[in-house]
Amino acid sequence: MTHVLHRNSRANYPVVVAGDGCYLIDADGKRYLDGCGGAAVSCLGHTDRSVIDAVKGQLDRMPYSHTTFFSSEPAEALADELVRHAPAGFERVFFVSGGSEAMEAALKLARQYFLEIGEPQRKRIISRLQSYHGNTLGALAVGGNLARRRQFQPLLMDVSHVSPCYAYRGLQPDETQEGYAQRLARELEAEIQRLGPDSVIAFVAEPVVGATLGAVPAVPGYFRLVREVCDRYGILLILDEVMCGMGRTGSLYACEQEGIVPDIVCIAKGLGAGYQPIGATLVRDRVHDAISRGSGTFQHGHTYIGHAAACAGALAVQRVLRERGLVGRVRELGPGLEARLRERFGGHPHVGDIRGRGLFWGIELVEDRATKRAFDPARKIHARLKAAAMEAGLLCYPMGGTIDGERGDHVLLAPPYVVTETQLDELVDKLARAFDAVLPGNAGSLTPLQSTVRDAAATGLAAASEDSSA
Numbered sequence: 001m002t003h004v005l006h007r008n009s010r011a012n013y014p015v016v017v018a019g020d021g022c023y024l025i026d027a028d029g030k031r032y033l034d035g036c037g038g039a040a041v042s043c044l045g046h047t048d049r050s051v052i053d054a055v056k057g058q059l060d061r062m063p064y065s066h067t068t069f070f071s072s073e074p075a076e077a078l079a080d081e082l083v084r085h086a087p088a089g090f091e092r093v094f095f096v097s098g099g100s101e102a103m104e105a106a107l108k109l110a111r112q113y114f115l116e117i118g119e120p121q122r123k124r125i126i127s128r129l130q131s132y133h134g135n136t137l138g139a140l141a142v143g144g145n146l147a148r149r150r151q152f153q154p155l156l157m158d159v160s161h162v163s164p165c166y167a168y169r170g171l172q173p174d175e176t177q178e179g180y181a182q183r184l185a186r187e188l189e190a191e192i193q194r195l196g197p198d199s200v201i202a203f204v205a206e207p208v209v210g211a212t213l214g215a216v217p218a219v220p221g222y223f224r225l226v227r228e229v230c231d232r233y234g235i236l237l238i239l240d241e242v243m244c245g246m247g248r249t250g251s252l253y254a255c256e257q258e259g260i261v262p263d264i265v266c267i268a269k270g271l272g273a274g275y276q277p278i279g280a281t282l283v284r285d286r287v288h289d290a291i292s293r294g295s296g297t298f299q300h301g302h303t304y305i306g307h308a309a310a311c312a313g314a315l316a317v318q319r320v321l322r323e324r325g326l327v328g329r330v331r332e333l334g335p336g337l338e339a340r341l342r343e344r345f346g347g348h349p350h351v352g353d354i355r356g357r358g359l360f361w362g363i364e365l366v367e368d369r370a371t372k373r374a375f376d377p378a379r380k381i382h383a384r385l386k387a388a389a390m391e392a393g394l395l396c397y398p399m400g401g402t403i404d405g406e407r408g409d410h411v412l413l414a415p416p417y418v419v420t421e422t423q424l425d426e427l428v429d430k431l432a433r434a435f436d437a438v439l440p441g442n443a444g445s446l447t448p449l450q451s452t453v454r455d456a457a458a459t460g461l462a463a464a465s466e467d468s469s470a
Contacts, residue, residue: 019046146405
């Protein structure tokens, strides 16, 4: 009997009791290799002593103060650290408690910016289909995950959605990557024209699309064209790096690899590595300066913004990333993970695409490779794969609705930056066992693992992955 309102009321969740580096351990003593960092959160694993000590030390000094009365030493130091290593032009940081809150802050900042500069008619946001920006109502409206939006649609603001940069399914047979990027930029510009150029506040996008598409990077040049379109019409570019930022793709900020600088960027997950809840919205100086010269007040806030213990933990995380060279380590390990995935799964009859950057990889599953036909959603391949992986002792991040919110399955991998080569081998081996259990390629007798997956699906374990919201 539980009194917790779990994400799935019919699921029987194992109880986690301890961490050990890249592993989590449940109450029965079973060890799970964390191949996804929860939701690409635990970039340092689960037992980094320096981060734990930093949080404990701040709790001993002062756990919390309200930001209408005080700033705090860890908040000031963390902001300095982030700005010091951010792309040029970022001068201010607004601290929140997670990615959804960071996106809400970004949307409000963007709207208030135009009020401050005398353009109150700007009220429209453009985002992309098959994106994910959070589960609060504003972030959910901007996101393009149709399955998550559907039941809350009457509560959501009106947002325009254009096509994602999703080469596996969007690139036409006779089209170059350059031509594809140009076509998508024209689509964005056409939507701006349709809405009215002076009515649009911002374009919102993930540099590498995470949960909804499964680690999909843009084709080369796409974001440079997007930046040009935004500049042409005076629109702000908001990049959501909640999942793909803070070193996950091999650079501290994912946009560095695109050769552009957004106006607002949102981070979380790897910012605090799961040791405390924290997120942040970084703002370029021109956006902040407009508010500073105007009303002087950002009309937004939550009780726990700038939480001292959370900032202390995140500051320790960022120092660990820098002092141990872990972002460089992501760049070094990434090709090895990619090679392992391609060697083991590249020829699999039900693997359509393997894509990603750094330690952020997705595998798209299909029923037929030649036609890219997806599995029937009723089969819940992604949910069964999660159950099979857990049975094998692996945590991965499968999702459904990859193509359009209904059809398509993928699995996302985002191991900690401290993962070893041996553990990467273990990850791929255990994922292969899960694939064998869920996609056996025959209708013969079930192996013990296949039987367990069947039974888990019947009792609700597989159903628990139906809501894998970040």
